[in-house]
Amino acid sequence: MHAAVTLHDVVVRYRHRAVLDHISGAFARGSLTAITGPNGAGKSTLLKAITGLVPVASGAVRCDVQRQRIAYLAQQSGIERDFPLSVLDCVTLGYWPAQRPWQRVSPEKIQRAMRALESIGLGNMMRQPVGVLSAGQFQRMLFARVQVQDAELILLDEPFNAIDARTTDDLLNVITTWCAEGRTVVAVMHDHDQIRSWFPTTVLLSEGSLIAWGSTTSVLTRENLFRAGQWFETRAARAA
Amino acid sequence: MRRALVATLALALGSAPLGVLLTLRRMSLVGDALAHAVLPGIAVAFVLFGLSMPALSLGGFAAGVVVVLAAFWASRKTALREDATFAAGYLMALALGVLLISAGGTQLDLLHILFGNILGVTRQGLVLIAVVATVTVLGLALFYRAFLLEAFDRSFFYAATPHGGLYPLLFMLMVVANLVASFQVLGTLMAVGLMMLPGISARLWHDMLPAQLLNSVVQAAVAGYLGLLLSYYFDLPSGPIIVLCAGGLYVLSLLVAPHGWIGRRFGPRAHVW
Numbered sequence: 001m002h003a004a005v006t007l008h009d010v011v012v013r014y015r016h017r018a019v020l021d022h023i024s025g026a027f028a029r030g031s032l033t034a035i036t037g038p039n040g041a042g043k044s045t046l047l048k049a050i051t052g053l054v055p056v057a058s059g060a061v062r063c064d065v066q067r068q069r070i071a072y073l074a075q076q077s078g079i080e081r082d083f084p085l086s087v088l089d090c091v092t093l094g095y096w097p098a099q100r101p102w103q104r105v106s107p108e109k110i111q112r113a114m115r116a117l118e119s120i121g122l123g124n125m126m127r128q129p130v131g132v133l134s135a136g137q138f139q140r141m142l143f144a145r146v147q148v149q150d151a152e153l154i155l156l157d158e159p160f161n162a163i164d165a166r167t168t169d170d171l172l173n174v175i176t177t178w179c180a181e182g183r184t185v186v187a188v189m190h191d192h193d194q195i196r197s198w199f200p201t202t203v204l205l206s207e208g209s210l211i212a213w214g215s216t217t218s219v220l221t222r223e224n225l226f227r228a229g230q231w232f233e234t235r236a237a238r239a240a
Numbered sequence: 241m242r243r244a245l246v247a248t249l250a251l252a253l254g255s256a257p258l259g260v261l262l263t264l265r266r267m268s269l270v271g272d273a274l275a276h277a278v279l280p281g282i283a284v285a286f287v288l289f290g291l292s293m294p295a296l297s298l299g300g301f302a303a304g305v306v307v308v309l310a311a312f313w314a315s316r317k318t319a320l321r322e323d324a325t326f327a328a329g330y331l332m333a334l335a336l337g338v339l340l341i342s343a344g345g346t347q348l349d350l351l352h353i354l355f356g357n358i359l360g361v362t363r364q365g366l367v368l369i370a371v372v373a374t375v376t377v378l379g380l381a382l383f384y385r386a387f388l389l390e391a392f393d394r395s396f397f398y399a400a401t402p403h404g405g406l407y408p409l410l411f412m413l414m415v416v417a418n419l420v421a422s423f424q425v426l427g428t429l430m431a432v433g434l435m436m437l438p439g440i441s442a443r444l445w446h447d448m449l450p451a452q453l454l455n456s457v458v459q460a461a462v463a464g465y466l467g468l469l470l471s472y473y474f475d476l477p478s479g480p481i482i483v484l485c486a487g488g489l490y491v492l493s494l495l496v497a498p499h500g501w502i503g504r505r506f507g508p509r510a511h512v513w
Contacts, residue, residue, distance in 0.1 A: 074395035
């Protein structure tokens with residue numbers, strides 16, 4: 001299958017330390033992939049390298065998706081939770097990449113944003129300021145923004161951190177729908193049970209190195225997870 | 241007096257919304273840094289051309305642009321953050337400015353530049369303020385969503401926006417232009433007051449940004465009007481008086497606004513539109 005993103009021997013450095021160390025692989029178009037590994041494995045950095053938010057020291061990231069059709073959802077800690085915007089205004093910001101900067105959002109697009117909010121269970125909150133939303137509701141709102149963006153490539157960084165189980169299940173269903181529509185979804189995940197249940201493909205990283213990349217059943221094996229953990233512990237002990 | 245009043249109201253229209261956006265970007269002190277950063281350019285122009293308003297404004301704007309570009313470059317190419325690079329730039333600029341003015345001017349001139357002079361608003365100065373206010377309002381109207389998104393979710397903004405770094409640069413240039421335009425009324429040291437104080441206290445009144453922007457303009461206009469009256473009748477420097485009036489409104493907001501002390505202490509969390 002044609003790849004949406006291809007990584008060729010990608011190296012990303014931070015203060016002379018390789019946080020991604022010669023990573024190669026491809027995300028197939030329409031695929032649903034989880035990126036997992038211990039803390040400091042380089043999972044978030046990999047997403048940032050794909051979006052161009054961090055520079056690649058060597059190698060190449062080839063992205064066959066127009067920039068305005070990439071949706072990137074950072075960890076919630078990187079987003080202003082108490083911003084003076086209404087929930088609806090926030091969702092309409094999803095139109096930003098496809099519009100000219102000075103172009104106003106048309107009434108049809110506002111209607112679409114309202115429908116996206118209703119479909120995700122926030123229909124009664126759309127006029128509220130985003131500051132009143134709980135962590136789960138806030139994440140639902142950001143998913144609605146991705147929905148209106150009509151993105152081809154969706155990159156999610158720990159989307160279910162500090163989110164209740166019901167919201168997580170709802171949002172995992174939304175992700176599955178996106179894939180069924182032919183969109184490529186890549187998500188940084190920690191919960192291996194969730195990955196096994198919902199993600200057909202997995203990338204396992206440890207300390208910036210690629211341990212395994214392929215079908216989830218072939219990647220999340222006891223041997224690979226042990227290698228990832230051992231690798232991490234060895235490097236951590238060496239650093240200490 | 242009429243000229244000074246029109247100048248102050250125009251400044252309120254352009255500067256105060258920028259102050260709201262600066263606080264949203266957590267850059268409240270960067271406005272202060274830039275107000276000082278324009279000083280060496282004003283000083284060089286003052287030494288070369290005396291109290292010529294176009295020369296002083298052009299010099300101030302040039303110095304501000306140099307500090308903004310240097311700070312942006314350093315924050316993107318080194319390990320330092322923007323607040324640190326702006327602080328470093330303004331400290332050097334301030335020292336250089338004071339040195340130049342001390343070497344080339346009199347105490348009276350220095351006071352006019354540092355604290356403003358209500359009677360010093362020339363026709364040329366008024367035109368400059370009107371142009372800057374117009375450009376600022378137009379710039380905010382055209383790029384409102386960009387400034388908003390960059391403050392709300394930087395990662396999303398930069399991932400989806402080619403040449404996204406141009407927008408914060410444009411925003412900071414508007415800040416510099418407003419500070420330069422306001423220095424003849426308020427003085428370089430006080431220019432930032434009319435920008436930041438109404439912007440900060442507007443956040444205590446409303447939950448939504450459009451209302452905050454409007455509130456900040458009204459507060460800045462009221463402070464400017466009251467300050468000019470007091471400055472005129474009591475023969476006081478206009479800059480500090482206007483800023484103190486804005487400060488009075490801020491203290492009032494701290495106490496009685498829905499998100500101020502009384503609102504939080506005695507009432508339910510209010511959501512004001």
